[in-house]
Amino acid sequence: MTGLPRRLSALPLRSRLALLVATAVAVAVAAVAAACWFVTREQLEHQLDESLRSSKVDDVYLANLYAYCKGGTSQEIPPLPSVTVQLIDAQGTVCAAPGTSKLSVSAADVEVAERQRPYTLHTEKAENGADMRVFTSRLDVGRGPGAGSGNLALSIARPMSEVTDPLSTLAWVLVLVAGIGVVGAGAAGLWIARTGLRPVDDLAHAVAHVAETEDLTIRIPVEGEDEIARLSRSFNSMTSSLATSRDRQSQLIADAGHELRTPLTSLRTNIELLSRSDDTGRAIPPDDRKALMASVKAQMTELAALIGDLQELSRPDAAQPGPLQVVALHDITRTALQRARLRGPELTVNAELAPWYVRAEPAALERAVVNVLDNAVKFSPPRGTIDVALHRGELTVRDHGPGIPAEELPHVFDRFWRSRSARQLPGSGLGLSIVARTVQQAGGEITLSPADGGGTVASIRLPGAPQPPPEV
Known part of the structure; x- marks a missing residue:
């Protein structure tokens, strides 16, 4: 039994559909044909039985047949057209006209002759082997010429060929019609399968083309609103997303290579100067050597920060946030402010933090707040002021630096993008990109806008509540 499903699964989909359609039509046609044949047989047999019940035999013919059976006459008795007639007595003796093929006598026929039942209807074989439908009823003797006394039964029979011949013809007609129907259904099913699966073929060719050429610009025409159309739209959306x-x-790799080149070039230049000094024996003045070492350390720090940011953006779970927890945004901000004050000890940081609890990944949210404060520290002028406020879920960080030109604001969250005023400062251009991703994963939003009187205002809005939920 397992071989047939295996062989079917090896066929093409259109062939399987055509075969299933042909099979379904064959079963339906066979059921209808069988029902038609059986109903017709019942009707024909019923009509034959009614015809036998209503058949009348002439009294003169019966008298002559009775006289012939008793040996009282030698007159030739011609057979009746289309029916066979015979007499049966209570002993089961059969008398039929000369030249008539006698019918077999059943026990029911004898019971009719003995007056135990009024009539019987059954199928018997004649002497010539033909199947006959027989109707046997009581016969009252003494009603015709030459009639005597005694109990007799009259059997009237007609050939079953009146039923079987039309049924045979009907069976051949049904087989022919069913065969034509099944073949036509198979051809129609194959045509429908080919037509209906043409979009699937286009999709298969497109997938094979993408696999061979890695060309993600291919698109499948979409027509209609059916399942195939939705599948085509999904494929087009998938290839578009993959291309993007x-x-x-590619852009990340190119930008990362460009950003890595600058600190590596500077680092290599400084190391070559130190190495050349050692090779030539020409000592570098202590102040210059100290400046070179400081530059090397700064480049190493910048390189390490850049690599850390790249790892953060490229890790497999970067697009999915970690386990969300209820955290106190005001506490996270206070911790970040402590780190910011260490990085800008000469700056004045004013903070007003109202309680606010949010659902977020604690480490990622703290990193985002630290990045925003680091930007404020980086762009603040010496002995400048940074204003930090948290009110009803909105964290604002305002610096008094040079600000961001209006035409550059749409790009501040792009990876590796840095404004003209920031290109001389350390940094990779990835901090705000990481901040934006973290805030969006927590269900919030971040904006940067020019501040009144100069500087920039970074606003982070996160959904939450001023009180922790009961389970915290």
Whole structure:
């Protein structure tokens, strides 16, 4: 039994559909044909039985037949057209006209002759082997010429060929019609399968083309609103997303290479100067050597920060947030402010933090707040002021630096993008990109806008509540 499903699964989908359609039609046609044949047989047999019940035999013919059976006459008795007639007595003796093929006598026929039942209807074989439908009823003797006394039964029979011949013809007609129907259904099913699966073929060719050429620009025409159309739209959306992802990946690699080149070049230059000094024996003045070592350390720090940011953006779970927890945004901000004050000890940081609890990944949210404060520290002038406020879920960080030109604001969250005023400062251009992703994963939003009187205002809005939920 397992071989047939295996063989079916090896067929093409259109062939399987055509075969299933043909099979379904064959079963339906066979059921209808069988029902038609049986109903017709019942009707024909019923009509034959009614015809036998209503058949009348002439009294003169019966008298002559009775006289012939008793040996009282030698007159030739011609057979009746289309029916066979015979007499049966209580002993089961049969008398039929000369030249008539006698019918077999059943026990029911004898019971009719003995007056135990009024009539019987059954099928018997004649002497010539033909199947006959027989109707046997009581016969009252003494009603015709030459009639005597005694109990007799009259059997009237007609050939079953009146039923079987039309049924045979009907069976052949049904077989022919069913065969034509099944073949036509198979051909129609194959045509429908080919027509209906043409979009699937286009999709298969497109997938094979993408697999061979890695060309993600291919698109499948979409027509209608059926399942095939939705599948085509999904494929087009998938290839578009893959193309966008590949472009972003290529851009990330190119941007990362460009950003890594600058600190590596500076680092290599400084190391070559130190190495050349050792090779030539020409000592570098202590102040210059100290400056070179400081530059090397700064470049190493910048390189390490850049690599850390790249790892943060490229880790497999970067697009999915970690376990969300209820955290106190005001506490996270206070911790971040402590780190910011260490990085800008000469700056004045004013903070007003109202309680606010949010659902977020604690480590990622703290990193985002630290990045925003680091930007404020980086762009603040010496002995400048940074204003930090948290009110009803909105965290604002305002610096008094040079600000961001209006035409550059749409790009501040792009990876590796840095404004003209920031290109001389350390940094990779990835901090705000990481901040934006973290805030969006927590269900919030971040904006940067020019501040009144100069500087920039970073606003982070996160959904939450001023009180922790009961389970915390």
